[in-house]
Amino acid sequence: MTLHWTHQASDGRARAGVLHAAHGEVETPVFMPVGTAGTVKGMTADGVRSTGARIVLGNTYHLMLRPGAERVARLGGLHKMMDWHGPILTDSGGFQVMSLSGLRKMDEDGVTFASHVDGSKHRVTPERSIEIQHLLGSDITMCFDECTPFPATHEEAARSMRLSMRWAARSRTAFTPREGYGLFGIVQGSTYPDLRAESVAALTAIGFEGYAIGGLAVGEGQEAMFATLDVTTPLLPQTHARYLMGVGKPDDLLGAVRRGVDMFDCVIPTRSGRMGRAYTSRGPLNLRNAKHAEDLRPLDPDCDCPACRNHSRAYIHHLLKCDEMLGPILLSWHNIHYYQALMRRMRHAIQQGRFEDEAARIEADWSRPE
Numbered sequence: 001m002t003l004h005w006t007h008q009a010s011d012g013r014a015r016a017g018v019l020h021a022a023h024g025e026v027e028t029p030v031f032m033p034v035g036t037a038g039t040v041k042g043m044t045a046d047g048v049r050s051t052g053a054r055i056v057l058g059n060t061y062h063l064m065l066r067p068g069a070e071r072v073a074r075l076g077g078l079h080k081m082m083d084w085h086g087p088i089l090t091d092s093g094g095f096q097v098m099s100l101s102g103l104r105k106m107d108e109d110g111v112t113f114a115s116h117v118d119g120s121k122h123r124v125t126p127e128r129s130i131e132i133q134h135l136l137g138s139d140i141t142m143c144f145d146e147c148t149p150f151p152a153t154h155e156e157a158a159r160s161m162r163l164s165m166r167w168a169a170r171s172r173t174a175f176t177p178r179e180g181y182g183l184f185g186i187v188q189g190s191t192y193p194d195l196r197a198e199s200v201a202a203l204t205a206i207g208f209e210g211y212a213i214g215g216l217a218v219g220e221g222q223e224a225m226f227a228t229l230d231v232t233t234p235l236l237p238q239t240h241a242r243y244l245m246g247v248g249k250p251d252d253l254l255g256a257v258r259r260g261v262d263m264f265d266c267v268i269p270t271r272s273g274r275m276g277r278a279y280t281s282r283g284p285l286n287l288r289n290a291k292h293a294e295d296l297r298p299l300d301p302d303c304d305c306p307a308c309r310n311h312s313r314a315y316i317h318h319l320l321k322c323d324e325m326l327g328p329i330l331l332s333w334h335n336i337h338y339y340q341a342l343m344r345r346m347r348h349a350i351q352q353g354r355f356e357d358e359a360a361r362i363e364a365d366w367s368r369p370e
C-alpha cells in the first residue's frame with residue numbers, strides 16, 4: 001500500500017489521525033522541523049528525535065545544488081546521510097527557485113535558474129523535481145508547482161494555479177508508486193475562493209496520497225490565511241492528510257488545526273532560535289533583551305527540554321551576548337520541543353473531544369503576564 005493517512009477522531013473541524021509511511025507512523029496533527037540542507041540547523045538527529053519529532057522536511061532546491069541529488073543517492077539517500085530513521089517529506093524546490101535563485105526563466109515546461117550559491121545554471125521541470133525527490137529517498141514527495149506571489153490579481157492567480165495543475169498531472173505521471181511512499185498535490189489559487197475550489201477539483205480528479213495547501217504565509221496576513229483555509233479544507237477529501245506549507249507561529253498552528261489541517265512545517269523555531277527568540281507557553285521571549293541578564297528562571301516553566309531543565313534565562317542571555325553558538329542551539333532545541341509539545345496537547349484534546357476548551361486555555365496562557 002502507498003503512503004496513507006487514517007482518521008482517528010474529530011472535534012469540530014479539528015482532526016487527529018496517523019500517517020503511515022515507509023519509515024514509520026506519524027501521529028497528526030504534526031509539526032515537521034525543517035532540515036533545509038540535510039540538517040535541522042544546530043541540532044543533531046538524536047536531539048531532534050528527543051523533542052518528540054517523528055518526521056522532518058528536506059529542501060529539494062538546497063540539496064540539488066549541494067551536494068547534488070545523485071551524490072545523496074550514492075551516499076545511501078537522505079535518511080542515511082543525515083541519520084534520520086523516521087519519515088522525510090521533501091518540498092519540490094519550486095518555492096526556493098522563486099524566492100532564492102537569480103535570473104529565472106519560466107516556461108510551460110519548467111524553470112531555468114541561476115544558483116544562489118555559485119551562479120551555475122540549472123533547470124527543473126516537474127519530471128526532474130520528482131526524480132530528485134526519488135533520489136533523495138523521501139517518504140512524501142511534493143508536486144512541482146509555482147508558488148503564486150502575493151498580492152496577485154485574479155487573472156495572475158488563475159494563470160499561475162492552472163499551470164501548477166498541469167504540472168501536478170505531470171508530477172503524478174512521473175512519480176513511481178512504492179510501498180509506503182506517496183505524492184502530495186498542492187492547492188493554489190491565492191486568496192480567491194473560486195480558484196481554490198477549482199484547484200481542489202483539479203487535484204482530486206488526478207488523485208494524490210495527500211493534499212497540501214500552498215501559496216499562504218506569503219504576506220497575506222493571518223486573517224486572510226484563515227479565511228482561505230475556511231473555504232479550502234471543507235472541499236478536501238476527509239480521508240486524506242492535509243498539509244499547510246510553511247506555517248507558522250504557534251497561534252497560526254492552533255488556528256489551522258481548528259480549521260482541519262493535519263501537517264505543518266516552518267523554519268520559525270530554528271530561525272527564531274538563531275535570532276534569540278523563544279516561543280513559550282507564556283508567549284514569545286526575546287533573550288537578547290537586557291531584562292533577562294539576572295533572571296534565574298527557565299525559558300518556560302512548563303517545558304522539560306534540556307535548555308529549560310538545566311539553564312536559566314540569564315545564562316542564555318549571556319551566551320547570546322557573547323555570540324556563543326550554544327545560545328542559538330539551546331533556543332532552537334527549546335523551540336522545536338515546545339512546538340512538539342503544543343501539537344501533542346492539541347492532538348490529545350481532539351481525541352478527548354475538548355479541543356476548544358484546551359485552545360482557550362493555551363491562548364489565555366500566551367497572553368498571561370510572565
Ligand SMILES: [Zn+2]
Nearest residue numbers: 303305308334
Ligand atoms: Zn524548553
